Amino acid sequence: MAADPLDPVRPGGEVIARCRRLFEPALREAVSVLHPWGAMMAAFTLGWSDVDGRWQDDGGGKGVRPAIALLSAEAAGGDAEPALPVAVAVELVHAFSLVHDDIIDNDERRRHREALWKAYGVGPALLTGDALLALAIRQVAGRPDAMGYLSAALVELVRGQTTDMAFEQRSWHGPDQVSTAEYLDMVAGKTGSLLGAAAAAGVAMGGAPQFADRMWDMGRDLGIAFQIVDDMLGIWGDPGVTGKPVHSDLRREKKTLPILAALSSERTAARELSTILVSRTMDDDAVRRAAHLAEEAGGRAAAQALAERHLASAMDVLDECLPDATDLRVLCESLLNRVN
Amino acid sequence: MAADPLDPVRPGGEVIARCRRLFEPALREAVSVLHPWGAMMAAFTLGWSDVDGRWQDDGGGKGVRPAIALLSAEAAGGDAEPALPVAVAVELVHAFSLVHDDIIDNDERRRHREALWKAYGVGPALLTGDALLALAIRQVAGRPDAMGYLSAALVELVRGQTTDMAFEQRSWHGPDQVSTAEYLDMVAGKTGSLLGAAAAAGVAMGGAPQFADRMWDMGRDLGIAFQIVDDMLGIWGDPGVTGKPVHSDLRREKKTLPILAALSSERTAARELSTILVSRTMDDDAVRRAAHLAEEAGGRAAAQALAERHLASAMDVLDECLPDATDLRVLCESLLNRVN
DSSP: OOOOTTOSOOTTHHHHHHHHHHHHHHHHHHHTTSOHHHHHHHHHHTTSBOTTSOBOOOOOSOOHHHHHHHHHHHHHHSOSGGGHHHHHHHHHHHHHHHHHHHHHHTOOEETTEEOHHHHHOHHHHHHHHHHHHHHHHHHHTTOHHHHHHHHHHHHHHHHHHHHHHHHTTSOSSSTTOOOHHHHHHHHIIIIIHHHHHHHHHHHHHTTOGGGHHHHHHHHHHHHHHHHHHHHHHHHHSOHHHHOSOTTHHHHTTOOOHHHHHHHTSOSHHHHHHHHHHHHTOOOHHHHHHHHHHHHHTTHHHHHHHHHHHHHHHHHHHHHHHOTTOHHHHHHHHHHHTTTO | OOOOTTOSOOTTHHHHHHHHHHHHHHHHHHHTTSOHHHHHHHHHHTTSBOTTSOBOOOOOSOOHHHHHHHHHHHHHHSOSGGGHHHHHHHHHHHHHHHHHHHHHHTOOEETTEEOHHHHHOHHHHHHHHHHHHHHHHHHHTTOHHHHHHHHHHHHHHHHHHHHHHHHTTSOSSSTTOOOHHHHHHHHIIIIIHHHHHHHHHHHHHTTOGGGHHHHHHHHHHHHHHHHHHHHHHHHHSOHHHHOSOTTHHHHTTOOOHHHHHHHTSOSHHHHHHHHHHHHTOOOHHHHHHHHHHHHHTTHHHHHHHHHHHHHHHHHHHHHHHOTTOHHHHHHHHHHHTTTO
């Protein structure tokens, strides 16, 4: 749940870097109103300072969500500036969710450094997460159009996270098993909703509210595609690049799409995979074997196909509503490359 | 930080009960959209069910915050109904803050039953708190007037909680000691801001937005007064009535007003109190002795005087803006009685 599928360095970084220059001053200003202690923790979790509050810049998150908000506004009206509060808000909500997720999942590392709770304690970290969310809401409190999408995304985000957590208790087989439809509904909330809010509120602030509902769907499809890719990277990716502990999803019995797809196949590998998962003895060898079997059973191919289908749906919306959205397309295409 | 100064049973309950009948159906409807597991945890923390999800009604919170919102609207325009979303929102924000506070403070009991994290685990409880906040925001997302006050209150609430937590690390004496002004600023955020939002957004929704800023001040003063009273009850109150563990604030080195006031006096008792606090050996005898010395040094009288002063300021606003607000006045007066 704690993973950020949009974090790793990728091509198309030029567009993101331009957006980052636009929104980062506003983000820093938003955070500056916090209690000094809270501001120090926020700066740490946003990658602006080390654990003692000394200035550094390790890049932090790459800012895909604010970039989508700003580029959606540009595509709508030519100017990103009206969407700045939305850009800041979605980045703050994202930071809030990572801080709380790391507490919930007991993850000690984030972006190659300590998780906030590990560095400052659970209580202070929890409160800093709340502070980031409060700041996010204040950014768009006076803009009901944007606020509607942001608040809907928040409800969906938490619902998706709760569902994901509940899935860990579900069986791999039988009447209790997680269906693909349930998985898609979960990731649409967990990962898709905030991208949907960024796109919808961005385009609305940019002057084209008539496209906002379509852009909400666009962002959700984008989010689904990238959560699937992230699930794949969690099984077959290089932990040195992803920053995720190797195979942590498998160890936690996370119901990820590649595994669900593999289990539903008729191949021999699926039966052996099932035996390993049901036995719950997930040592290093078993986990490596499970990853291999999931690929052999067709889980990787099925996941990639589904991710591409959702990405294509997202691109269809852009074609239809914002055919001149060059930079937004560049950004989405660069994200697409992670699939290939 | 976890205390709710407005919780204990008190006179004036008739007005609160009437308000509760108004807002509780809307509150239940708001919570019903949660994931079933989240809804079960929400129902537990709101006092609607036991830990296994079986229906019960232990009263939960008394609903002072929604009552203030509804009565402010009534006083403004004669009808409480337009303020229903505000009433639901402030109760949800209050519930969110209690759930997170209990995690932060490691408090195992709340309202004479297990705290949510104790019953279901830290991760699920944290997420349920987030869910309650998300629902609160959605209630008023489309009403920028109300949203402005609610989001300001959220930022202030978290800032006050962070300050309160930071105070625990501060010294009782010397350049690092907490001043009365700092204390008042902290409780205005921690306890006052949500009452301010209830009153301001309530009166705005009721049709008198011209009074909203004054009612924000009114609510904050009310909150300050009642946090001071709560601090007093935490030292000299009956734990069987307050539901708080006896002397927990003293044990935690919470910088509460009665103690700060006692320490600033010139009396002999103040010096002995200071010695006990600085020694940090807060066993049962020491804590009892400290409570006695704080009263002897004048801390109780000073706290009561300050609480009464802030309550009087709050009543002045009502006299001026809403002289016909009979029920709101009854509610405030019944709360006043806790001081006397």
